[in-house]
Amino acid sequence: MTAFATTSTCSKLPFGRKIGVPDVVHDAKIVKSFASFLLFLFFCFSGIAQTQKEFYTKKLNTYFSKDHKIDNYVSIGDYGIAIISPDSVKVPGSRPEIVLNWRDVNKLVPVISTISETELKKLLIDKRDSFNYYFQKDTIRSKEQLHSLNGMKIAIDPGHIGGAYHMGETESRCMTLVIPQPLIRGEDSVKQIQMVEGNFSFFTALILKHKLDSMGAQVMLTRSDTGVSSLGITFFEWKKKIKHKDYVDSLEKNNLISDKGLNLLKKHLDDKQLFAQVFASVDMANRAKKINAFQPDLTVVIHYNVNEKNAGWNHTTDKDYVMTFVPGCVTSEDMNKLAGRLNFLRLLLSNDIENSVKLSSAVVKKLSTKLNVPIAQKDDATYLGQACLTTPEKGVYARDLALTRLIKGPLVYGEPLYQDNNTECFLLTAQDDTVNGFSVSKRIELVAEAYFEGIVEYIR
Ligand SMILES: [Zn+2]
Numbered sequence: 001m002t003a004f005a006t007t008s009t010c011s012k013l014p015f016g017r018k019i020g021v022p023d024v025v026h027d028a029k030i031v032k033s034f035a036s037f038l039l040f041l042f043f044c045f046s047g048i049a050q051t052q053k054e055f056y057t058k059k060l061n062t063y064f065s066k067d068h069k070i071d072n073y074v075s076i077g078d079y080g081i082a083i084i085s086p087d088s089v090k091v092p093g094s095r096p097e098i099v100l101n102w103r104d105v106n107k108l109v110p111v112i113s114t115i116s117e118t119e120l121k122k123l124l125i126d127k128r129d130s131f132n133y134y135f136q137k138d139t140i141r142s143k144e145q146l147h148s149l150n151g152m153k154i155a156i157d158p159g160h161i162g163g164a165y166h167m168g169e170t171e172s173r174c175m176t177l178v179i180p181q182p183l184i185r186g187e188d189s190v191k192q193i194q195m196v197e198g199n200f201s202f203f204t205a206l207i208l209k210h211k212l213d214s215m216g217a218q219v220m221l222t223r224s225d226t227g228v229s230s231l232g233i234t235f236f237e238w239k240k241k242i243k244h245k246d247y248v249d250s251l252e253k254n255n256l257i258s259d260k261g262l263n264l265l266k267k268h269l270d271d272k273q274l275f276a277q278v279f280a281s282v283d284m285a286n287r288a289k290k291i292n293a294f295q296p297d298l299t300v301v302i303h304y305n306v307n308e309k310n311a312g313w314n315h316t317t318d319k320d321y322v323m324t325f326v327p328g329c330v331t332s333e334d335m336n337k338l339a340g341r342l343n344f345l346r347l348l349l350s351n352d353i354e355n356s357v358k359l360s361s362a363v364v365k366k367l368s369t370k371l372n373v374p375i376a377q378k379d380d381a382t383y384l385g386q387a388c389l390t391t392p393e394k395g396v397y398a399r400d401l402a403l404t405r406l407i408k409g410p411l412v413y414g415e416p417l418y419q420d421n422n423t424e425c426f427l428l429t430a431q432d433d434t435v436n437g438f439s440v441s442k443r444i445e446l447v448a449e450a451y452f453e454g455i456v457e458y459i460r
Pocket of ligand 1: 160304
């Protein structure tokens with residue numbers, strides 16, 4: 001880890017100053033006890049700083065040690081925490097981009113998750129207001145723990161787009177399972193099951209919303225229907241819109257499209273490529289933006305999983321696991337942009353990760369017991385070992401996904417079961433339940449119920 005205490009910041013350390021003894025104090029005993037008192041304060045402060053240093057160093061190792069290059073961009077020392085920009089990394093001894101002493105850290109911890117990226121830049125980079133003045137302003141809203149669902153704001157993101165099977169093919173989130181059946185009249189027979197993940201996630205979200213609404217919560221869904229993106233339009237409508245320069249400019253202005261995405265729009269991509277390489281990240285950035293603008297007390301991201309080793313997903317598997325993801329594991333690539341570095345600082349300082357672990361742990365336990373699906377261990381899927389870090393809670397993994405990284409506040413990113421499992425595929429497509437006039441399965445209702453109970457337990 002880079003030791004930033006060796007930089008010029010060091011000369012400003014309060015510990016370097018001499019402690020003056022008031023002239024009016026002549027009694028040696030009083031001077032001695034006064035000095036002892038100051039020394040006591042000094043050691044108390046050093047002790048607190050030491051504890052904070054240990055706490056954040058441990059947190060860095062627990063949730064961000066997947067990409068070791070991250071250590072080049074952050075320094076945790078006796079003085080506090082520093083963030084180093086890629087330019088500074090290249091020049092040894094240059095000043096860190098952000099330097100926070102432990103008092104600054106303490107002020108930021110309860111509010112960093114509620115400050116917009118623009119505000120945070122003004123405070124930490126442009127330094128328009130002094131730290132003290134900034135925290136006296138009443139624009140900062142500290143979010144303390146809420147104790148009931150009444151008035152609570154909950155965001156739900158139903159993963160993917162869904163809709164017709166063709167849309168599922170465009171977003172590569174559908175499958176047709178071919179299942180051999182017992183011989184009928186001496187002839188081979190097969191059953192085909194078609195599934196579109198974005199529809200399962202949407203109806204789960206809708207059922208969960210009804211349950212939370214009835215408890216007095218204010219619930220926001222990032223998309224309003226199957227087949228519709230978070231932008232309020234279908235992918236094919238978006239494809240028409242991007243032919244207009246004004247629309248593309250508005251995407252750029254709202255930070256929804258990257259420079260890479262803009263360049264790709266100039267190329268001739270087929271629908272699947274355009275979806276995967278440009279539209280998916282625009283839609284994802286918009287989901288995060290919608291959620292953060294809503295300022296929820298917690299967020300639920302709903303997905304359904306598959307067995308990664310069953311690629312092609314045209315036959316069933318006997319594997320079935322439940323797992324959840326929380327923020328962490330950000331990569332050194334994320335640190336190339338200031339937005340990425342500010343976001344990393346938010347994750348390091350705020351309780352967003354710790355609260356997400358608590359929420360996800362409550363949800364994953366409910367999902368496992370209600371669905372009777374085992375909780376995934378690290379070795380149960382390749383990506384759990386390769387792309388994730390384990391957390392102190394079973395079935396909760398830190399992973400650098402667009403939404404775990406961008407959403408502020410506690411979140412649970414759930415993957416409750418494997419759709420291609422030989423039992424699940426029948427249960428999921430059973431159509432033995434109804435939601436808003438649509439036929440869905442009781443299995444989906446059970447998943448929504450598990451999320452609901454997990455959320456209630458977390459709040460309690
Ligand atoms: Zn998914």
